[in-house]
Amino acid sequence: MAHSSTVEVLYHAHHSWLNGWLRRRLGCPDSAADLAQDTFMRVLSARETPSIVEPRAFLTTIAKRVLYNHYRRQDLERAYLETLAQMPELLAPSEEDKAIILQTLLELDQLLDGLPRLVKHAFLLAQVDGLKHGEIARELGISIATVKRHLHKAALRCYFAL
Template sequence: MTALPPSAQLEIDALYRAHHGWLHGWLRRKLGCAHRASDLAHDTFMRLLAREEPVEAREPRALLTTVAQRVLYNHWRREQVERAYLEALAYMPEALAPSPEDQAVLLETLCEIDRLLDGLPVIVKRAFLLAQLDGATHTEIAATLGISLATVKRHLVRAAAQCFFAL
């Protein structure tokens, strides 16, 4: 994270002092949990601090709502990925289940993959995940998804390019 100029730091400080309580209440109503609301309010201001350009908020609550909605969306997506991962773990024999530490690393990796593939059509994501996580061949992917081999190759290139350029 680059250091913000003092004027931008003062602006975010003033924004925090004036609107943190309101933002926390807004998030609490959305989430139904004061603790999560506190975490996401914190994440919202961290996003503002991570910006490289000044905030210059003419409508501070509109800005905070927009940033907080993105944070909230990411929170819900992470919960969705975590639920799917835990469901998959439930089907795994206990003797083969990864350790809690490995589970945490795997979950972080899955969330990062999900973030990198965000915005791609579902079929492109599925083709990529079949190839990368399941080790499926192009022919197996084509048969599983009911698409041609050429389409599989196009989808894999598209997903790989998205991941590459996102990094």
């Protein structure tokens, strides 16, 4: 109970300031409001609130992570839409399938976050493009043994996340 009351006090004292801080960075009041809420949801969903000496610095740190994820999501969505635009109209997925695919891509991106770039690239070449180990090795300029290690590392990340 103490955790939620601490977050409530933090929210009432600093929500307007955080919303303004995000609005200046985003230029969009609606997105700023959404990300301010996401920031406080992260604080609320934490197991325990650390002792906060500088509340605005604390909130800024969390908000920067939320903002980074927002931009990353936008980049991924833009790349997906660009790929779709290159497809013949007859092969393009339905709107429902597009939404499901985009959500899956976002979840996969979050799941693989923190892995080295080559590990992610190898995993995506295998899972999305359907390439075999030898083809991935040639594409990335690495050995087949390294491809196997990369795929194993990514698979473990996925397995333990579930």
